[in-house]
Amino acid sequence: MPHHEPPPEKGRRGWKLEDIDWSGIQRDMVRDDDDLFYLLAPASFVEILSDHYTRNLIDHYRGDSAVVGWLEDNWRREEMQHGEALKTYVRAVWPEFDWDGAYAGFAAEYGAACTMAALEPSPALEMAARCVVEIGTSTLYRCLFNYVREPVLRQLLANIKADEVRHYGHFHAFFEAYNREERKGFWEVWRILRGRMTEIRDDDSYIAFKHVYAWRRPGAASGEGMWTQYSRYSWRISGLARRNYPYAMAADMLLALLPLPAFLKPLLRLPIVGIARLTLFRPPPSVPVPPRLSSTG
Numbered sequence: 001m002p003h004h005e006p007p008p009e010k011g012r013r014g015w016k017l018e019d020i021d022w023s024g025i026q027r028d029m030v031r032d033d034d035d036l037f038y039l040l041a042p043a044s045f046v047e048i049l050s051d052h053y054t055r056n057l058i059d060h061y062r063g064d065s066a067v068v069g070w071l072e073d074n075w076r077r078e079e080m081q082h083g084e085a086l087k088t089y090v091r092a093v094w095p096e097f098d099w100d101g102a103y104a105g106f107a108a109e110y111g112a113a114c115t116m117a118a119l120e121p122s123p124a125l126e127m128a129a130r131c132v133v134e135i136g137t138s139t140l141y142r143c144l145f146n147y148v149r150e151p152v153l154r155q156l157l158a159n160i161k162a163d164e165v166r167h168y169g170h171f172h173a174f175f176e177a178y179n180r181e182e183r184k185g186f187w188e189v190w191r192i193l194r195g196r197m198t199e200i201r202d203d204d205s206y207i208a209f210k211h212v213y214a215w216r217r218p219g220a221a222s223g224e225g226m227w228t229q230y231s232r233y234s235w236r237i238s239g240l241a242r243r244n245y246p247y248a249m250a251a252d253m254l255l256a257l258l259p260l261p262a263f264l265k266p267l268l269r270l271p272i273v274g275i276a277r278l279t280l281f282r283p284p285p286s287v288p289v290p291p292r293l294s295s296t297g
C-alpha cells in the first residue's frame, strides 16, 4: 500500500475539554429545548463510538503509515473529545438523563453493525465515504451553531465544527492521493456519496434516537410506536434544519470531491444548493426502513 503525506498538523494545539467554561452554562436558555436534547445526546453517542470505528478504518489502511498515524494520533482523539464534550454538556443541562445506560444500549446495537463489511472495498472510495461523513458532521454542527443562543454551547459547537472541517480536508487529501492511482470516475464516486448521504439520514439517527427516547421515556414506545415517535421528532427537526442548514457550505464541500472538469463546478453550485433545499430535510417514510449502518465522523 502506498504512503501518503497528510496536510501538516505541526504547531496546532487544538482545544481541550478544560478550555470550556462549563460553569458558565446558562441552563435556563436550553433546559426546556427538547429538540436540542434529542440532537445533542445522540451526537454524543455517535462521536464517542468513533473509538470502535477507528479500529476498522486502521485495519483497512494498514500499510499506509501516514493515514494510520493521523487516524490514531489526531482523528480518533478529536472525535472522542467531541463525544466527551457533548456528553459533559448534556449531563450538565439534563442531569436526570441516564447517559451511561442509554449509551450502553446504543453501543451494543450500533457497534455490532459497524464492521469491516460497512467499509467501501477500495481505499479511494472509503476516503470519499469518510468525506461524506465529515461533510455531514461539519454542516450539522454549523446548523446547530446557527440555531443555538446559549454561549457555552455555541463555543463548543464552533470548536467541533472547525475540527470536522479539518477532518474533511485530511480525508479529501487522502482521497485525491489514492484516486491518482485508482482513477475512479464521476459515477463511481457519486454512487458512494449518494449511498452514504442516504445512510446518514436513515440509520444512524434512528438508532441513536431510539436509545435516547427509550431511556428518557421508559415504556413509552417500542417497534412501530418508536418509529412513529421518530417520525414526529424528524418532522419538527426538519423545520429547524431547513431554517439553519448551511446549504452552500455543503454544496462546496461535495463539489470539491467530485472528479469533474474544474469549469463545471461553479456552474453546478446553485443547482446543487437548490436540490438540497428541496430534498434534504423531508420527513422520513411512515414505515420502518431496514437498518443499514454507515459510520461515525
Ligand SMILES: [Fe+2]
Residues within 6 Å of the ligand: 047, 078, 079, 082, 137, 160, 164, 297
Ligand atoms: Fe466529530
Ligand SMILES: [Fe+2]
Residues within 6 Å of the ligand: 079, 134, 137, 163, 164, 167, 297
Ligand atoms: Fe470528524
